[in-house]
Amino acid sequence: MAFESLQPKLLLLAAALLALFTMAAYTVYFERRISAWIQNRIGPNRVGPFGLLQPLADVLKLLFKEDIAPAAADRLLHRLAPMISVTAAVATIGVLPFAHNLILADVNIGILYILAITSLNVYGITLSGWASNSKYALLGGLRSSAQLISYEIAMGLAVLSVVVQSESLMTSQIVEAQAEIWNVLRNPLGFLIFLITAFAETNRLPFDLPEAEQELVAGYHTEYSSMKFGMFYVAEYMNVVLSSAVITTLFFGGYLVPFGHLFMSDLPAWARTGLEVLSFFGKTGFFVFVFIWVRWTIPRFKYNQLMRLGWVYLFPLAVLNLVLVALARMLF
Amino acid sequence: MDTLTRTRRRLEALIEESHLEIWREHNRALLRRLESKHSSVEFIGDALSTEMVLNIGPQHPATHGVLRVVARLDGEIIRSCVIDIGYLHRGIEKVxxxxxxxxxxxxxxxxxxxxxxxxxxxxxxxxxxxxxxxxxxxxxxxxxxxxxxxxxxxxxxxxxxxxxxxxxxxxxxxxxxxxxxxxxxxxxxxxxxxxxxxxxxxxxxxxxxxxxxxxxxxxxxxxxxxxxxxxxxxxxxxxxxxxxxxxxxxxxxxxxxxxxxxxxxxxxxxxxxxxxxxxxxxxxxxxxxxxxxxxxxxxxxxxxxxxxxxxxxxxxxxxxxxxxxxxxxxxxxxxSYPDKQEVYYSMEGLIHDFMYTHWGVxxxxxxxxxxxxxxxxxxxxxxxxxxxxxxxxxxxxxSPSFCNIQALESILEGAMVSDVVVLIGGLDPVMGEADK
Known part of the structure; x- marks a missing residue:
């Protein structure tokens, strides 16, 4: 392909990456503000107006911190692990449709790609736990691998039910198939299962066992400092943003503007795209808020409870849901 | 060589590095207790053994001060554990x-x-x-x-x-x-x-x-x-x-x-x-x-x-x-101490105050x-x-916390790592009181 034809894609990529990093950074800011609001505190409000420059200050601080690796650590893996985490998080962005025809790569296996890439995340966490050569980190890494593998199955089945409904693996097709009615209304059980597994996959409370700070000090990233720690941190928040984006895409009509068919056709093309992008990020933002809200309210699962929930409840439910959706698809 | 022996050797090597004789003795005694408590559950020559000795505390976010728990873990389950206290001992009774x-x-x-x-x-x-x-x-x-x-x-x-x-x-x-x-x-x-x-x-x-x-x-x-x-x-x-x-x-x-x-x-x-x-x-x-x-x-x-x-x-x-x-x-x-009014404005009050502070009751x-x-x-x-x-x-x-901590060893055994924090929280010890 010639460079000229790639140019718009590259521009979009740059814009999307910028948006993602900014959103991840500001998710940290909003997490701190919202948690402060929940806990009757004020939260960061010193750097810039309303503390809006706080993420910038945090990144600067992390960059200037000393980078410490334990003496007995596996140097190569210790360095590689945070990179894997961030890469796995960033790569998901490739197949998310931000607006009509505004997508980096509209491949015909978009959904499979998302599942495959998010699975890579477990390598980052497990390897970091292993390479640190620390018991707490190891426990965190082991918990994480068991957790992610258990919940991926239920997640895959929930996604499959959406695929059955929209008869396509392409993310753009899945969004277009929701023009009449959002998937969350046609497939509420699938949405619930996906939401729970998304919490588990992002290692957020109530599923934050890998880094359970009160039990394992900081879990898999106990032995990380400076920007290596920062990368895990960024990866966690990127995962929150991207999970919200995937939930939006699969169940809440993606970029589709609610009641858009009433007035969208009269608008010029640029306004339509703008509205769609706004709609996409608005819905994503709402789910980011849900992620934060839940985190600061609910206690954490225990390891055996987590496994029971995953295998005894979610897995059979997801299978049942898939069968129901498939039957409904066949009959109506 | 089984894992437990290996773990013990490694720990012993670490202990030997320490310069304080009393500290070495103390930790050796802890390890001996940890092993002899349930000697029947040792895995001999098991290459896939999942046992390890985890040291929780004294600097740990969930131990409410400076409680130290040395636990022998099988995966997430605590097989046996030993409580080590005294990190906040200030000799209050002697003072x-x-x-x-x-x-x-x-x-x-x-x-x-x-x-x-x-x-x-x-x-x-x-x-x-x-x-x-x-x-x-x-x-x-x-x-x-x-x-x-x-x-x-x-x-x-x-x-x-x-x-x-x-x-x-x-x-x-x-x-x-x-x-x-x-x-x-x-x-x-x-x-x-x-x-x-x-x-x-x-x-x-x-x-x-x-x-x-x-x-x-x-x-x-x-x-x-x-x-x-x-x-x-x-x-x-x-x-x-x-x-x-x-x-x-x-x-x-x-x-x-x-x-x-x-x-x-x-x-x-x-x-x-x-x-x-x-x-x-x-x-x-x-x-x-x-x-x-x-x-x-x-x-x-x-x-x-x-x-x-x-x-x-x-x-x-x-x-x-x-x-x-x-x-x-x-x-x-x-x-009992006289009223401050008396201390400031009467001779007897001042004398009483002085005597009481000096000799007390x-x-x-x-x-x-x-x-x-x-x-x-x-x-x-x-x-x-x-x-x-x-x-x-x-x-x-x-002190009540000292008595309550005694229960910790027996309720921790058989529990999971995640339980450690809620169990310590549930017993609610304060180390300032337990160590005195």
């Missing part, structure tokens, strides 16, 4: 022998630093019993009110930190908001927030001001509502219930054997509370219930303490209603006494022997 009784009081603030007022009262009651000093009624009511406020203070920290250890961080901040109000009340009562030292032998240092009474009234009006809100969040929360139900079960007989005390004992079905068993201060003049549960698990400990907070509010309410007028200290200047020679109160953590007792001087010949503190 007491070089202080007059009144001088010693600030040290008691620093034992259970979550409820300093209870410790002050326990010391004063013991000394007053020893030297047979009468305490005016008003002072007794003030002490009761402050003791119950201290109980709220301690239970609020327990609630916040136990729920936070289970993962819900916000709860900690909510209980701390309420604790802040109690600290402000103590500021009004005693002029200090944390280390109050407001008691005096034979009474209290200063009277309750009208604004202090108003602040207490305002607090107990609002507090039950907060308590209900927290219970709404926790009592039906599946995750919270499942993390505590059936965890760390101690039967009534076992609880007595282990010497459990306070809410932990009452959660196991033994209705022992010093306040009703052997009433002191004015507890026989107020109505309250002693909550008891029979399950003996961590959830029962949670329910007992939540109910105790409600009962504390009841006690404070009644005390405020009954609060009689009158003096706040024994008026015999040989037994002198109980009869050979007298000995044990007096206990129901502190938030359990029975807090002072045993004092006198040699006729103003200094105790021997002062022994029976």
């Amino acid at each position: 007491a022998e070089y202080k007059t009784f009144q001088e010693f009081m600030p040290y008691t603030d620093r034992m259970d630093y979550l409820s300093p007022y209870s410790n002050n009262v326990a010391l004063c009651l013991a000394v007053e019993k020893l030297a047979q000093i009468e305490v005016p009624e008003r002072a007794q009511y003030i002490r009761t009110i402050a003791c119950e406020l201290a109980r709220l203070l301690a239970h609020l920290l327990w609630l916040g930190s136990m729920v936070m250890d289970a993962g819900a961080v916000s709860m900690f901040l909510w209980t701390f908001r309420e604790r802040e109000k109690i600290y402000d009340i103590f500021d009004l009562i005693a002029g200090a927030r944390l280390t109050v030292s407001h008691c005096r032998i034979g009474g209290v240092a200063s009277d309750l001001t009208p604004e202090a009474i108003e602040a207490i009234r305002a607090f107990i009006r609002n507090f039950p509502r907060e308590l209900r809100a927290w219970e709404k969040l926790l009592n039906k929360n599946r995750i919270w219930l499942e993390r505590n139900e059936g965890i760390g079960v101690v039967s009534a007989e076992r609880a007595l054997e282990l010497g459990l005390t306070g809410p932990n004992l009452r959660a196991s079905g033994v209705p022992y509370d010093v306040r009703t068993f052997e009433p002191y201060l004015v507890y026989d003049r107020v109505e309250f219930e002693v909550p008891v549960r029979t399950e003996g698990d961590n959830l029962a400990r949670y329910y007992v303490r939540m109910e105790e907070m409600r009962q504390s509010v009841r006690i404070i309410e009644q005390c405020l209603q009954q609060l009689p007028p009158g003096p706040i200290r024994n008026e015999n200047a040989k037994l 002198c109980p009869p020679k050979g007298a000995e006494v044990y007096a206990a109160i129901e502190a938030p953590k359990g029975e807090l007792g002072f045993y004092i022997q006198s040699d006729g001087t103003g200094f105790p010949w021997r002062l022994k503190i029976r």
Whole structure:
């Protein structure tokens, strides 16, 4: 392909990456503000107006911190692990449709790609736990691998039910198939299962066992400092943003503007795209808020409870849901 | 070579690196205990053995200070564990022998630093019993009110930190908001927030001001509502219930054997509370219930303490209603500090003040006494022997946290790593008191 034809894609990529990093950074800011609001505190409000420059200050601080690796650590893996985490998080962005025809790569296996890439995340966490050569980190890494593998199955089945409904693996097709009615209304059980597994996959409370700070000090990233720690941190928040984006895409009509068919056709093309992008990020933002809200309210699962929930409840439910959706698809 | 042997060798090598002989000896002894406890579950020559020795604490976010737990893990399950305490030992009992009784009081603030007022009262009651000093009624009511406020203070920290250890961080901040109000009340009562030292032998240092009474009234009006809100969040929360139900079960007989005390004992079905068993201060003049549960698990400990907070509010309410007028200290200047007015404006007052500070109250020679109160953590007792001087010949503190920690080893074995934090939280030890 010639460079000229790639140019718009590259521009979009740059814009999307910028948006993602900014959103991840500001998710940290909003997490701190919202948690402060929940806990009757004020939260960061010193750097810039309303503390809006706080993420910038945090990144600067992390960059200037000393980078410490334990003496007995596996140097190569210790360095590689945070990179894997961030890469796995960033790569998901490739197949998310931000607006009509505004997508980096509209491949015909978009959904499979998302599942495959998010699975890579477990390598980052497990390897970091292993390479640190620390018991707490190891426990965190082991918990994480068991957790992610258990919940991926239920997640895959929930996604499959959406695929059955929209008869396509392409993310753009899945969004277009929701023009009449959002998937969350046609497939509420699938949405619930996906939401729970998304919490588990992002290692957020109530599923934050890998880094359970009160039990394992900081879990898999106990032995990380400076920007290596920062990368895990960024990866966690990127995962929150991207999970919200995937939930939006699969169940809440993606970029589709609610009641858009009433007035969208009269608008010029640029306004339509703008509205769609706004709609996409608005819905994503709402789910980011849900992620934060839940985190600061609910206690954490225990390891055996987590496994029971995953295998005894979610897995059979997801299978049942898939069968129901498939039957409904066949009959109506 | 099996994993356990390998782990032991590695640990031993680490221990040998240390320069302090006593530290090496101590850790070797810990390891020996850890191994000999259940020697039957050793895996010999198992290449896939999942055992490891995990050192939790003394610097660990969930050990409430400086408690150290050395645990032998099989995956996530604790096979055996040994508790190591003493990291906050300050020799308070020995210090007491070089202080007059009144001088010693600030040290008691620093034992259970979550409820300093209870410790002050326990010391004063013991000394007053020893030297047979009468305490005016008003002072007794003030002490009761402050003791119950201290109980709220301690239970609020327990609630916040136990729920936070289970993962819900916000709860900690909510209980701390309420604790802040109690600290402000103590500021009004005693002029200090944390280390109050407001008691005096034979009474209290200063009277309750009208604004202090108003602040207490305002607090107990609002507090039950907060308590209900927290219970709404926790009592039906599946995750919270499942993390505590059936965890760390101690039967009534076992609880007595282990010497459990306070809410932990009452959660196991033994209705022992010093306040009703052997009433002191004015507890026989107020109505309250002693909550008891029979399950003996961590959830029962949670329910007992939540109910105790409600009962504390009841006690404070009644005390405020009954609060009689009158003096706040024994008026015999040989037994209790004279009033400041007297000290500043009369010769006798100044002499008494000087003598009292220098010699203090002198109980009869050979007298000995044990007096206990129901502190938030359990029975807090002072045993004092006198040699006729103003200094105790021997002062022994029976601290509830020290007794409660004994149960930890037996309830941790067989539990999971995640349970460690909620179990420590449920027993609610304070290391300042356990190590003394």
